[in-house]
Amino acid sequence: MSSLTRPSSAWELPRPFGTRSLVVLFLVVVVGFFAGQRVEMGRMLSLTGEGVLAAVGLRDQSQVLSGLGTIARSLFPPQISERTEVSRIEGFDRNRLPWFSHVETEESRQPRLNPQTLQMEEVVDRREVLVEPFGYLWHVAVKMLETFEIAIWATLLAIVLSAPLAWCSAKNYTPNCTVYTLARGVVGMFRAVPELVSALFLVLAYGFGPIAGVLALALHSAGFLGKFYAEDIETADDKPQEALRAIGANKLKVMRFAVLPQVMPQFIAYTLYILDRNVRMATVVGLVGAGGIGQELKGRYDMYNYAHVGTILIAIFLTVLMLDRVAARLRSRYA
Amino acid sequence: MKKLLAAAAAALSLSAALSPTVHAQSVADGSREHPLRVLLIPADGGTESGTKADYAPVFNAITRTTGLNFDLKVGQSYGAVVEGMCNQLADIAFFGPVSYVQAHKRGCAQLLAVGVEKGASVYYAGMFAKANAPIAGIKDVKGKRVAFGDVNSASSFTFQVAMLMDAGMDPARDLSAIRMTGSHASSLAALVQDQVDVASLSFDSYEKAVKQGAVDPKTMKVIARSMAIPYPPLALNSKLPEPLKAKLKDAFQTVNKAPGVTPDMIRGYGGSKIDGYDTKFSEDEFNVAAEKLGLLTDELKGRILAKAAER
Numbered sequence: 001m002s003s004l005t006r007p008s009s010a011w012e013l014p015r016p017f018g019t020r021s022l023v024v025l026f027l028v029v030v031v032g033f034f035a036g037q038r039v040e041m042g043r044m045l046s047l048t049g050e051g052v053l054a055a056v057g058l059r060d061q062s063q064v065l066s067g068l069g070t071i072a073r074s075l076f077p078p079q080i081s082e083r084t085e086v087s088r089i090e091g092f093d094r095n096r097l098p099w100f101s102h103v104e105t106e107e108s109r110q111p112r113l114n115p116q117t118l119q120m121e122e123v124v125d126r127r128e129v130l131v132e133p134f135g136y137l138w139h140v141a142v143k144m145l146e147t148f149e150i151a152i153w154a155t156l157l158a159i160v161l162s163a164p165l166a167w168c169s170a171k172n173y174t175p176n177c178t179v180y181t182l183a184r185g186v187v188g189m190f191r192a193v194p195e196l197v198s199a200l201f202l203v204l205a206y207g208f209g210p211i212a213g214v215l216a217l218a219l220h221s222a223g224f225l226g227k228f229y230a231e232d233i234e235t236a237d238d239k240p241q242e243a244l245r246a247i248g249a250n251k252l253k254v255m256r257f258a259v260l261p262q263v264m265p266q267f268i269a270y271t272l273y274i275l276d277r278n279v280r281m282a283t284v285v286g287l288v289g290a291g292g293i294g295q296e297l298k299g300r301y302d303m304y305n306y307a308h309v310g311t312i313l314i315a316i317f318l319t320v321l322m323l324d325r326v327a328a329r330l331r332s333r334y335a
Numbered sequence: 336m337k338k339l340l341a342a343a344a345a346a347l348s349l350s351a352a353l354s355p356t357v358h359a360q361s362v363a364d365g366s367r368e369h370p371l372r373v374l375l376i377p378a379d380g381g382t383e384s385g386t387k388a389d390y391a392p393v394f395n396a397i398t399r400t401t402g403l404n405f406d407l408k409v410g411q412s413y414g415a416v417v418e419g420m421c422n423q424l425a426d427i428a429f430f431g432p433v434s435y436v437q438a439h440k441r442g443c444a445q446l447l448a449v450g451v452e453k454g455a456s457v458y459y460a461g462m463f464a465k466a467n468a469p470i471a472g473i474k475d476v477k478g479k480r481v482a483f484g485d486v487n488s489a490s491s492f493t494f495q496v497a498m499l500m501d502a503g504m505d506p507a508r509d510l511s512a513i514r515m516t517g518s519h520a521s522s523l524a525a526l527v528q529d530q531v532d533v534a535s536l537s538f539d540s541y542e543k544a545v546k547q548g549a550v551d552p553k554t555m556k557v558i559a560r561s562m563a564i565p566y567p568p569l570a571l572n573s574k575l576p577e578p579l580k581a582k583l584k585d586a587f588q589t590v591n592k593a594p595g596v597t598p599d600m601i602r603g604y605g606g607s608k609i610d611g612y613d614t615k616f617s618e619d620e621f622n623v624a625a626e627k628l629g630l631l632t633d634e635l636k637g638r639i640l641a642k643a644a645e646r
Contacts, residue, residue: 063528063529066528067528070527070528074549087597087598087599087600088597088599090392090395090600091595109546111542113538113541113542113557115560115563118556118557118560120545139384200415203410203411204415204418204422204424207419207424208415209408289409289410289411289412296382296383296384298518299381299383301518301521302377302381302518302521303381303382303520303547304520304547306547
């Protein structure tokens with residue numbers, strides 16, 4: 001009995017941290033400290049701290065809180081209706097107004113900065129406006145649909161583009177070494193160029209509008225999908241593939257019957273993630289004129305129409321939320 | 336950055352190779368199949384649909400009087416509109432005065448029409464500060480934090496920088512910080528939030544901000560006003576055939592009297608109401624813009640951008 005027990009001094013305890021890990025940890029902290037200083041992390045923390053203190057009433061004022069507060073106040077209430085000056089509508093027919101709309105007379109105050117006196121003046125005049133109660137909401141919905149369409153088409157194109165790229169950049173399926181290196185290079189390059197940057201150039205080649213947006217998003221996400229697809233193909237279990245090869249199946253058949261069934265759940269998950277990402281990015285490429293709701297967003301911001309910006313932000317949020325629910329459904333069913 | 340640009344260019348050429356037939360350039364002659372391509376820009380900021388709504392009635396009236404068809408597109412930056420014109424992506428374009436001079440110098444653009452408002456075709460750029468700030472004039476801007484808009488903008492960058500230089504300052508050296516905010520609105524917002532001491536924007540944009548309640552005029556003051564800047568023009572692509580150019584000029588001269596057009600439909604810079612268009616405006620009038628643009632060398636702009644990237 002006693003011969004089976006060992007003295008405690010002979011126990012081998014695994015040591016979680018050796019000298020090496022301590023040195024590495026120290027280096028990471030030092031590098032992190034310097035990098036953090038360069039991007040002003042300290043200032044961020046102190047400003048945020050001030051904001052939190054001000055929020056709970058322990059400080060009078062905070063730059064962050066007042067900035068965020070002004071933004072939040074100006075975004076609400078969101079803009080729902082659309083008001084258009086009647087005299088600016090071509091071929092306006094008083095007897096055939098659009099559905100649910102009515103004509104209103106309003107007093108418009110036009111402030112003017114007199115270039116001679118440098119004082120503000122106000123020009124007041126009365127004008128007739130056509131009020132469409134849900135006009136702006138409808139406009140945003142239409143723009144949001146366009147944004148969604150850009151994302152859908154970008155994702156479809158990305159799948160089509162990435163399939164051959166994935167085949168060529170998977171080590172076990174690529175025809176030869178040159179093609180492999182080339183395909184890996186292309187995939188890497190697509191991923192390296194952000195959508196906004198390529199959209200900046202694509203609007204000059206294809207003109208302003210959704211084409212540039214679709215292509216910019218498609219190229220970038222083809223880079224992502226190509227890499228992920230390829231890696232899954234490489235790491236798929238080899239046994240079913242071997243079995244098929246043994247009975248003389250060609251590469252395409254092995255891929256179809258031995259690889260795809262294994263990797264399909266991951267493929268679907270990646271593709272849904274890319275779709276989600278493309279919807280979010282499609283709201284941004286409009287900033288450089290590549291279609292979608294981003295252009296409306298930037299324009300309204302530059303016109304100081306913050307209530308309109310509020311409506312757009314809510315629309316984007318709802319769309320992303322809805323997409324998330326749909327994706328979760330699809331994933332639980334197929335993946 | 337260079338690598339990134341090279342990669343972007345490579346991506347571009349690859350995508351172009353993938354679809355060689357998509358954008359085969361067709362000659363626009365104003366027919367229904369090949370409408371003249373009009374590239375607009377929301378000067379001072381504006382939306383795609385809003386900018387189209389500003390100009391559509393004018394171009395529709397010209398379609399009715401001349402039978403020429405137009406395809407209106409909205410660009411997003413001054414630089415992109417210059418490139419669009421020079422790359423034959425547009426036959427007619429709306430420019431800022433500075434970007435017009437840039438395109439004109441490259442031989443891509445010539446004047447079509449300039450808006451006339453109350454008999455004059457000018458507007459103003461300004462520098463603004465908080466009403467209680469100890470800044471009385473342009474001299475006091477020295478050592479302050481200043482916000483500018485877009486680097487190609489006449490009234491939120493070029494003329495303010497020129498004013499500083501006329502006052503004997505080197506903007507890249509004598510300002511304590513420079514913020515390139517990208518637009519008139521962001522420039523003013525930076526001032527409202529006390530992120531800068533002085534904001535550069537046009538009078539028109541400031542008036543819009545007051546109208547929308549984004550700023551209380553009692554809390555702000557103008558510390559400097561630029562000279563009168565020629566109105567942003569509509570320009571023709573130099574490559575268009577001469578008879579077509581003449582036809583378009585004639586049509587714009589009288590568009591305010593065209594049938595179906597009310598005075599409210601004639602809009603110009605930033606969507607403001609104008610009386611009509613002047614097509615006999617001489618290129619020389621833009622020399623002031625060209626002169627100010629000449630002051631701003633690429634070297635100076637580079638130093639300003641570098642300063643803006645500092646913290």
